Amino acid sequence: MNASAADIRSALSLEPGTSAGPSQIKRTGSSNTKKPEGISRELYSLIGPSAPTLVAQLSKPRLKQKPNLGIGTRTKWEWRSFRNKGRTDGLELKHWVKANSNPDADYPFAKYNAQTAHYTYSQDEYARYLEDKEWTKEETDYLFGLVRDFDSRWYIIYDRYEYPGGPSRALEDLKDRYYSVCRKLVRNRPWGGDEASKAMLLSTFQFDKERELTRKKYLTSLENRTPEQALEEEALYIEIKKLEQNERRFKREREDLLRLLAGIDSGLPDVTEDDVASLGQVPAIDSKVKKRKNGIDLESPVTPSTSSVSAPVIKRPQPAKNAAFDAQNCIIRTELPNTTSATKAAHQPAFLRSFKMPTPKAAIAPKVTQALTELGISHSRLVMPTRDNVAQLESLVEATVALVEMKRVVDKVDYDLEVLRTQLGLNEGQEGEEVKAEGIDADESMVDGEADEDGRAQSVASARSGRGSRKQFRRSMSVSSVDTRTNTKRQKRN
Amino acid sequence: MVNYGGDEVSALVVDIGTSSVRAGYAGDDTPRAIIPAHYGFLPTNADNDVAMGEANDSSSVANKSRHAELYIGQSGPSIWRSGMEVGNPLADGLISDFRPIKPLVDHAISHVMRCNPSDHPILVTEPTWNTPANRERMAEIMFEEFNVPAFYIANTGVLNAFAAGKGTAFVVDVGHSMASVTPVVDGFVLRKGLVYSSLPRLVRAQARHILVTATTQRQGIALLPQQMIESKAPVDPNMPPQFTVRQNRVTNTTETWKNWAEEREIDEWIQHCAAVLDQGWNDAAAQARPPRQYEFPTGFNSYFGTERYQVGEQFFWHTPALVASNSNLPKNIPALISESLRACDPELRQVLMGNVVLTGGGSQFSGFADRLNSELTRTFPHAKIHAPGNPIERRYGAWLGGSILASLGTFHQLWISKEEWQEHGKAIVGQRCK
Numbered sequence: 001m002n003a004s005a006a007d008i009r010s011a012l013s014l015e016p017g018t019s020a021g022p023s024q025i026k027r028t029g030s031s032n033t034k035k036p037e038g039i040s041r042e043l044y045s046l047i048g049p050s051a052p053t054l055v056a057q058l059s060k061p062r063l064k065q066k067p068n069l070g071i072g073t074r075t076k077w078e079w080r081s082f083r084n085k086g087r088t089d090g091l092e093l094k095h096w097v098k099a100n101s102n103p104d105a106d107y108p109f110a111k112y113n114a115q116t117a118h119y120t121y122s123q124d125e126y127a128r129y130l131e132d133k134e135w136t137k138e139e140t141d142y143l144f145g146l147v148r149d150f151d152s153r154w155y156i157i158y159d160r161y162e163y164p165g166g167p168s169r170a171l172e173d174l175k176d177r178y179y180s181v182c183r184k185l186v187r188n189r190p191w192g193g194d195e196a197s198k199a200m201l202l203s204t205f206q207f208d209k210e211r212e213l214t215r216k217k218y219l220t221s222l223e224n225r226t227p228e229q230a231l232e233e234e235a236l237y238i239e240i241k242k243l244e245q246n247e248r249r250f251k252r253e254r255e256d257l258l259r260l261l262a263g264i265d266s267g268l269p270d271v272t273e274d275d276v277a278s279l280g281q282v283p284a285i286d287s288k289v290k291k292r293k294n295g296i297d298l299e300s301p302v303t304p305s306t307s308s309v310s311a312p313v314i315k316r317p318q319p320a321k322n323a324a325f326d327a328q329n330c331i332i333r334t335e336l337p338n339t340t341s342a343t344k345a346a347h348q349p350a351f352l353r354s355f356k357m358p359t360p361k362a363a364i365a366p367k368v369t370q371a372l373t374e375l376g377i378s379h380s381r382l383v384m385p386t387r388d389n390v391a392q393l394e395s396l397v398e399a400t401v402a403l404v405e406m407k408r409v410v411d412k413v414d415y416d417l418e419v420l421r422t423q424l425g426l427n428e429g430q431e432g433e434e435v436k437a438e439g440i441d442a443d444e445s446m447v448d449g450e451a452d453e454d455g456r457a458q459s460v461a462s463a464r465s466g467r468g469s470r471k472q473f474r475r476s477m478s479v480s481s482v483d484t485r486t487n488t489k490r491q492k493r494n
Numbered sequence: 495m496v497n498y499g500g501d502e503v504s505a506l507v508v509d510i511g512t513s514s515v516r517a518g519y520a521g522d523d524t525p526r527a528i529i530p531a532h533y534g535f536l537p538t539n540a541d542n543d544v545a546m547g548e549a550n551d552s553s554s555v556a557n558k559s560r561h562a563e564l565y566i567g568q569s570g571p572s573i574w575r576s577g578m579e580v581g582n583p584l585a586d587g588l589i590s591d592f593r594p595i596k597p598l599v600d601h602a603i604s605h606v607m608r609c610n611p612s613d614h615p616i617l618v619t620e621p622t623w624n625t626p627a628n629r630e631r632m633a634e635i636m637f638e639e640f641n642v643p644a645f646y647i648a649n650t651g652v653l654n655a656f657a658a659g660k661g662t663a664f665v666v667d668v669g670h671s672m673a674s675v676t677p678v679v680d681g682f683v684l685r686k687g688l689v690y691s692s693l694p695r696l697v698r699a700q701a702r703h704i705l706v707t708a709t710t711q712r713q714g715i716a717l718l719p720q721q722m723i724e725s726k727a728p729v730d731p732n733m734p735p736q737f738t739v740r741q742n743r744v745t746n747t748t749e750t751w752k753n754w755a756e757e758r759e760i761d762e763w764i765q766h767c768a769a770v771l772d773q774g775w776n777d778a779a780a781q782a783r784p785p786r787q788y789e790f791p792t793g794f795n796s797y798f799g800t801e802r803y804q805v806g807e808q809f810f811w812h813t814p815a816l817v818a819s820n821s822n823l824p825k826n827i828p829a830l831i832s833e834s835l836r837a838c839d840p841e842l843r844q845v846l847m848g849n850v851v852l853t854g855g856g857s858q859f860s861g862f863a864d865r866l867n868s869e870l871t872r873t874f875p876h877a878k879i880h881a882p883g884n885p886i887e888r889r890y891g892a893w894l895g896g897s898i899l900a901s902l903g904t905f906h907q908l909w910i911s912k913e914e915w916q917e918h919g920k921a922i923v924g925q926r927c928k
Contacts, residue, residue: 086907089914091644093503093615093906109501109903149928155839156682160928171839219840 076100086113118148119182129184135177139163147178172209172216179207354385358394360401367404368397501903505615506607507896508599509650512584513670513855516893517602520617520900524886525893527606532754533594534565534578564594566601571754574721576746580754586692587621587672592631596639603640611636615644615909617900619892622651622676622688629927630920637915644909646900647927651676651683653895654853657887658880664834664846666827666866667891668809668856671695673827675834677846682928687837691824694856697808701760701768704801712796719755719791722747726793735794763788765858767798770806772864780804806859810869828869847874852881853891 076099081092084107121130126137142163150156158171182205191198225233325331357380360368372379379397382389505520511531518525565571571580583591583598603611616636620629629647636645655663655678665676674690676683708714712732718739726737767786771779777800785799809827817823825833835843850870852863863881870877882888899905910926918925 084907087909087911089911089917091909091911091913093644093909095501095503107903107906109499109906112904113907150682153680153682155679155684155842158839159682159684159686216840223840223843 082107085110116151118144119185120144121181121185125185125188129188130181132177132180136166139166140177140181143174143178144181172212175207175212176209179205352385353387353390354382357382357385357390358397360397364401364404368400371400371404372396499903500901501906502901503615503906504613505617505644505900506603506609506611507617507619507893507900508602509619509890509893509896510584510589510595510598511669511892512582512587512672515598515602516890517599517607518893518897519607520897522897523894525890527602528890529567529598529602529606530570530572531584531598532571532580532582533598534571534573534575534580534751535594536563536575536577537579538563564597566594566597567605571751572721574743574747574751576743577748579748579750581750584671587669587674587690588624589628589632592635595632596635599635599640612641612643614642615646615900616640616642617646617648617896619650619653619896620647621672621690622649622674622683622685623690626924630923633910633915633920633923637912642912644911645915646909647923648896648899649676649683650892650895651678651688652681653893653899654851654891655681655849655895656898657853657891657895658851658882660849660851660880662845663849663851663880664831665851665853666831666857668694668827668852668854668862670856673809673824673830673854673856675827675830677834677838677842679842684838684842687834689825689830689834689837691826691830693809693824693826693830696824697805697856698757698760698764700808701764701805702756704804705760705763715790715794715796716792717756717759717790719759721755723791726791729793729795731787732796733794735790735792737792759790763790764805767802768805768859769802770809770859770861770865771803772861773868774865775803775807775811806861806865809859809862810865827866831870844874844876847877850877850879851891852879853888855889857881858885858888 077096078099079094080097080103081094082097083090083092086107086109123137126140130137130140132140143157143161146157146160150160154171154175158174161169161174183202186198186202186205359365359380369379377396379393379400382393500521502519502521507516507518507520507525509516509525513531515527515529515531516525517527565573565575565578571578581591581594583589583594585591589595600611603609618632618636620632632647633645636642650667651665651674654665654667654676655661661678661681663678665674665678667674667676671692671694672690673693674688677687678684702717705715705717713734716735718737722740722743724738724740726735729735767788769783771783773779780800780803783799783803785797786802787795787797789795811828812823812826835846838846847870850866852866857863863879866881867877867879870879882891887894908926910922914922914926
């Protein structure tokens with residue numbers, strides 16, 4: 001069959017016309033489309049103009065849009081001369097200002113040139129009220145000039161005070177003269193306002209020279225203390241602070257006690273918050289004591305339930321409205337960790353519940369892990385850490401911890417008992433046959449602990465109660481194979 | 495712009511010190527031009543030197559002044575020239591010779607900064623013990639010679655306090671030739687509390703003494719500058735140096751240039767080696783510190799251990815032997831401080847001690863601030879020292895304070911304008927700059 005290209009074209013329903021053979025190089029882009037910017041020639045010859053979206057994307061590299069800072073146009077600045085209202089002459093300095101600012105506006109810093117009001121007096125006033133045998137009018141004028149120049153900065157006025165021919169004057173002399181003159185002027189001049197404001201103005205010019213001198217003297221003597229004196233003073237100060245603290249604590253405790261006895265309605269005032277804060281150290285000591293008490297102590301055996309809760313959790317009352325809302329929306333509010341103080345705004349960020357898995361104390365962690373593994377539970381990982389599961393796990397870990405702790409106490413007590421028994425046995429042996437008893441002890445303890453114990457129990461009456469509790473615990477211990485003496489015995493027996 | 499109270503009017507700040515002249519724009523954090531205050535000059539008394547007469551003719555100087563030819567700037571005194579003398583306009587921190595001031599300032603402003611002084615208000619610094627005549631002369635130079643539109647002269651103590659951001663401060667300034675203690679209250683110096691001494695000069699003299707004297711380990715060190723040495727060979731520490739001197743320069747070297755060059759060698763050694771023990775003098779402590787190696791231009795090199803601490807110790811403590819041998823010994827830093835405090839009001843002492851500002855290039859001995867702190871806290875447990883760690887801020891504290899002051903909007907009413915100068919004359923300087 002001879003099929004021409006045209007036939008195939010018609011069969012494929014392609015439009016005829018182009019006579020371009022396969023050997024002819026198709027020139028794309030040369031005729032009507034031009035290679036767009038930003039795209040390499042090789043890439044363009046590959047993709048051609050047929051992928052306009054691609055070209056558009058590639059050809060126009062889009063940078064991140066510049067932020068519009070809202071200013072829009074550029075600001076023009078000008079090097080412009082200005083006059084300062086604070087100056088008495090016509091000095092023109094130049095500075096950069098925005099071109100659109102008002103050229104006739106006042107210099108913005110001129111307003112800081114504030115002048116304070118100063119008292120002046122006439123010759124007549126001086127002659128009538130201000131005569132002083134210590135001061136001449138010229139020297140008073142000089143003083144007032146300095147006060148004006150240095151804006152009542154007395155240290156500097158005193159430093160620069162050099163009146164030719166005048167006596168040497170102390171800082172207090174200068175202050176005394178100035179303020180007494182001011183007082184006299186205020187008193188003797190006609191006063192426009194009411195008496196109260198006049199009295200107030202007068203009080204601002206009050207100056208007690210003697211008192212100031214005494215104060216300075218004290219200050220100097222304070223500085224001249226020897227280091228030993230200063231130390232002693234400090235020690236005394238600390239002592240009195242301690243006494244005060246004790247006093248306050250005592251008072252508070254007494255009040256607490258009274259309130260406890262008389263009930264809430266006793267009408268006793270509450271201890272103020274300030275009081276508690278100022279006591280600072282005292283609660284810290286208390287809590288330390290509490291902590292020590294809460295730990296398992298051999299002197300005071302505690303039940304597992306108390307040891308599982310290390311400190312009383314302060315429950316914050318929730319508003320009823322909130323509670324209903326929470327229940328409806330399945331919102332569970334977590335208690336803030338009670339380690340942070342109530343005053344600090346403790347913010348708890350969002351967290352995965354699986355991150356807050358209970359972990360036992362580092363010291364007994366391996367034992368707890370061991371006990372739990374025995375149960376086939378991994379306490380470090382929960383498949384589904386829902387709230388209930390976590391709570392369950394927590395209680396489990398707590399119980400295990402309590403168990404391990406208790407176990408340790410039991411072991412200790414056991415060991416003590418053993419020792420005491422041995423001693424007792426020795427004592428008896430001294431009376432009777434000591435070597436034999438020991439031999440039996442050893443044999444029996446190897447063969448049968450129970451029998452040994454019973455034997456002991458008969459001989460040692462005081463150990464009876466201890467034995468009872470121990471039996472109890474043996475039962476509960478069966479879950480764990482914590483490596484202690486009692487258990488090895490048990491295992492042997494089993 | 496208004497937020498920080500700044501308003502720059504392109505003022506210039508010129509700070510003339512014993513070691514260098516600093517100039518720059520107000521509002522900058524570093525001076526633009528730092529040139530040595532020392533200058534070289536060729537003495538022009540032609541009657542005894544024929545060669546100099548020729549030089550005079552070539553420059554065709556009409557006036558027969560001593561300063562016909564000045565060599566100023568970085569390539570001024572440091573380049574060896576036949577018969578060149580070296581001078582310094584300052585003595586005891588004060589300008590004692592005003593003739594080279596104009597060329598020095600002109601060099602800094604016109605040649606280094608390349609700006610025209612007649613376009614800019616100029617703030618000049620002065621030490622607290624400056625005389626009224628001196629500051630008036632300075633104003634005259636600025637207005638008459640530089641034709642400045644406005645001028646102000648400010649106290650270095652106050653400026654140092656401003657540079658530390660304080661209005662009230664106790665400024666301990668250890669410069670190149672003078673150490674001073676200035677109480678500043680509310681931006682004013684308490685003149686009665688000002689004390690100063692030429693302590694840094696004593697320290698340098700001590701350093702020279704230590705270097706020149708031979709010890710059991712080494713010989714006395716020749717302080718020949720680089721410019722006088724033709725060639726040298728490396729030697730082991732404490733071995734005699736092997737070098738040849740430029741013979742053609744030996745005869746025409748002046749005494750002042752030689753002194754200047756030797757001082758520079760001592761300075762370089764001090765800057766590299768010298769330190770202060772931070773807890774008071776203690777032989778064991780000084781020996782425990784690692785020694786430091788230093789090589790002189792002659793090629794001689796050695797390790798300096800205790801010696802480098804002996805130098806710094808001069809700032810704080812003088813041996814009784816030294817005190818006995820020298821009746822007018824400059825007061826050391828603790829003496830300066832206690833004397834200054836005694837002159838201050840007892841009420842001010844605690845405030846001042848809480849605002850101690852340590853400044854000046856001479857205070858950059860390593861351990862200086864720690865030592866000062868330990869000395870102060872012994873008597874004032876609450877003493878607080880502000881010592882900038884940045885060496886630029888420490889060395890050019892006064893310039894920096896001037897830069898801050900002259901760029902404040904509220905300051906511009908304080909300038910002495912040319913108009914006021916012409917109207918009131920010299921008296922305006924004392925009235926305005928308190």
